[in-house]
Amino acid sequence: MNKTPLQALIIEDDPNDVELLLLELRRNGYEPNYRCVDNATDLADALQQKWQVIFSDYTLPSFDGMAVLSQVREKDPDTPFIFVSGTMGEERAVEAVKAGAQDYLIKGDLKRLPTTILRELRETTARRDRRKTEARMRFLANYDELTSLPNRSLFAAKLDQAIEHARKTDTMLGVVHFNLDRFRDINSSMGQKTGDQLIKRIAARLSDNAAQDDIIARTSGDEFAVLLPNIRLTQELLDRIRSLYACITEPLTLSGYAMHLRASLGASLYPFDSEKAEELQRNAGMAMHKAKQDGGNCCRVYKAEIRNTFYERINLERDLDQAVIAQDFSLNYQPQVELASGRMLASEALIRWVHPQKGPIRPDLFIPLAEETGLILPIGLWVLREACRQAQQWRAECGIETPRVAVNFSAFQFRQRNLVDIVKDTINEYQLEPSFLEVEITETALMQDPEMALRILAKLSNLGISISLDDFGTGYSSLSYLKRFPVDILKIDRAFIHDIDTDEDNAAITRAIIAMSERLHIKVVAEGVETRQQLDFLRNEGCDLVQGYYFHRPVPGKELNALLTCKNPFAAQFGPTPTSASAVPAVPAAQD
Structure with missing residues (x-):
């Protein structure tokens, strides 16, 4: 056996x-x-x-x-x-x-x-x-599973020890937080496995280049923290941050692709920014977010102003959340005028938020915040419903054919797979023909996920909804996009219109856009028209429609009723060119 x-x-x-x-x-x-x-x-x-x-x-x-x-x-x-x-x-x-x-x-x-x-x-x-x-x-x-670096908890404990050592040795220490710019895009386009490999490569690179006493941690997704102890001079902190940035952003090849990395860094310094570990980390994190807001690919060192701005932003986010619950918004409408006739063919719906204590909040402040927090989805739905309700009311009160209502859609909204059903249900609820609705989306938003955007826009276009490409000329501006996407209208960004009568480059770009659109049978809307000189230039070049303070500022829907009852309400403003500055309507310097 x-x-x-x-x-x-x-x-x-x-x-x-x-x-x-x-x-x-x-x-x-x-x-x-x-x-x-x-x-x-x-x-x-x-x-x-x-x-x-x-x-x-x-x-x-x-x-x-x-x-x-x-x-x-x-x-x-x-x-x-x-x-x-x-x-x-x-x-x-x-x-x-x-x-x-x-x-x-x-x-x-x-x-x-x-x-x-x-x-x-x-x-x-x-x-x-x-x-x-x-x-x-x-x-x-105590450690991150993917990289084997210390995690947030262990980093906090090490920071406490480092602060005690710095106190005894009368030295300074730096806390740096950073994350990779566009990491989400890398994960989405190349897959999570490649994203994980990138994180591991960055972690290995940091470990190989760290000084003996440096502590490197992975605190979340693509966010890292670095502790830089034993600093004697402030300049030394700046030099070490530059070295750290160079290490992070050095190009690398992954899955056969050469990657040019970008990162946003924020730093705080003991004892000047705080003597407490938690505050040092919080300050470094706020400085990192400031770097993100400034466009990324940079470093920001903490200042008290950053904290104040950050807290204001937090408070604004809280108030915006409450405003969404209470639907505490309104819409103003700005006419889009046909140059050939002076008719109002469409009006752009522009959201307004009047804070109960702070008064009017500019859209360029709260719309990006809404997109970051996801609040843009309920806000976007409210805008769509309110614009359709106003179009229905115009038809009932004015008894004539209602001009199109143009509604801005963000890239975030285009990630909704049921977006087409939402739009269809809304226009049906308010008994509107699809032709009364115009969807506006920017070039940059369009290209965040071109294939999904193409599918959604094609379905909207098939319903009979007009598609407008906003801010044209400031983003990708590729003819191939115009050929692929069902675009009915191009909106020339106001940046080109502002000094079109004095800036030869802007004038040339505008001419090219108008000529190209004519060949592609796409209508053109010029935004931000404020002077007669701008109007004359655009009319001479064959622009289809214009929008701006020269004709009308954005106003609540009921204030457009008088214009809707006129056949050609703006025809009188196409008369002879004014001979003096006093004949040009006064306009503010900025508009939506």
Whole structure:
């Protein structure tokens, strides 16, 4: 019969007792591969090898059983340790089990030996699995699984220690937070596996280039924290941040692609920005967000102004959330005028928010905040519904064909897979023909996910809804996009119109856009028309429609009723060119 191999270490000074133990093992189906030792030196050498089970006498010439057990457990916490002794006694046996032994057998009475071995080999596997699980839990409590860098919790503990050291040595320390710009785009376009590889490469690069006392942590997704201790001069902090930035943004090749990395960094300095760890981290985080708001690919060092701006933003976000719940917004409408006739063919719906304490909040402040927080979805739905409601009311009150209402859609809204159904349900609810609605989207928003945008725009166009490409000329401006996407209208950005009569480059760009659109059978709307000179230029170049303060400022819907009852309400403003500045309507410098 085949016997089961058993790696056994026997700690015994009596050869007869060793033979009796081996005989009993063989009789029960084991073939021991064993080593016998009887002193601490040989035991230390034997413990360099892995054993399945360890048998030990309790009374030995050079040391006792508890000393043996202690030496074994210091080296190996899991291997079954079984005392085989005739002099141990129950009291000592209990003490031994508490100290880490698994069992106690009496010499000359080894009946329990086979069941004890089976049980302990099985329990050893469970013990080792449990110990691995506990070790992994301890690791994950302090380290990031992907990069093996310290996590947020351990970084905070290290920062506390570093602050205490800096206090004792009268030195400074820097805290830097950074994340990768456009990391979400990399994850979306190349997959999470590639994104994880990028994070690991960045972590390895930082570790390889860090000074001996630097602490690098991964605090979340693509965000890292770096502790720079032992700083004597402020300039030293700036130099180390520059070196850190260069390390992060050095190009690398991943999955066959050459990547030019960008990052936003924020830094704070102990003790000037704070003497508390939590505040130092918070200040560095606020500085990092400031770098993001400034366009990314830069570093910002904390200043009190950043904190004030950050808190204002937090408060504004809270108030915006309440405004969404209360639907505390309104829409103004600005006419789009056909140059050939002076008719109002459309009006752009422009959202307004009047804060109960702060008064009117500019859209360029709260719309980006709404997009960052996801509030743009309920806001966008409200705008769509309110614009359609106003169009229905115009039809009921004015009794004539209602001009199109142009509604701005953000890139965030175009990530909604049910967007087309939302639009369809809304126009049906207000009993509007699809032709009364115009959807405006910017070039930049369009290109965040071109394929999804193409599918959505095609469905909207098939319904009969007009598609307008806003801010044209400031983004990608590729003819291939105009050929692929069902675009009905191009809106020339006001940046080109503002000084069109004095800036030759802007004039040339505007001419080119109008000429190109005519060949593609796309209508053109020029935004931001404020002067007669701008109007004359656009009319001479064959622009289709204009929008701006020269004709009408944005107003609540009911204030356009009078214009809707006129056939050509703006025809009078196409008269002879004014001969004096006083004939040009006064307009503010900025508009929506």
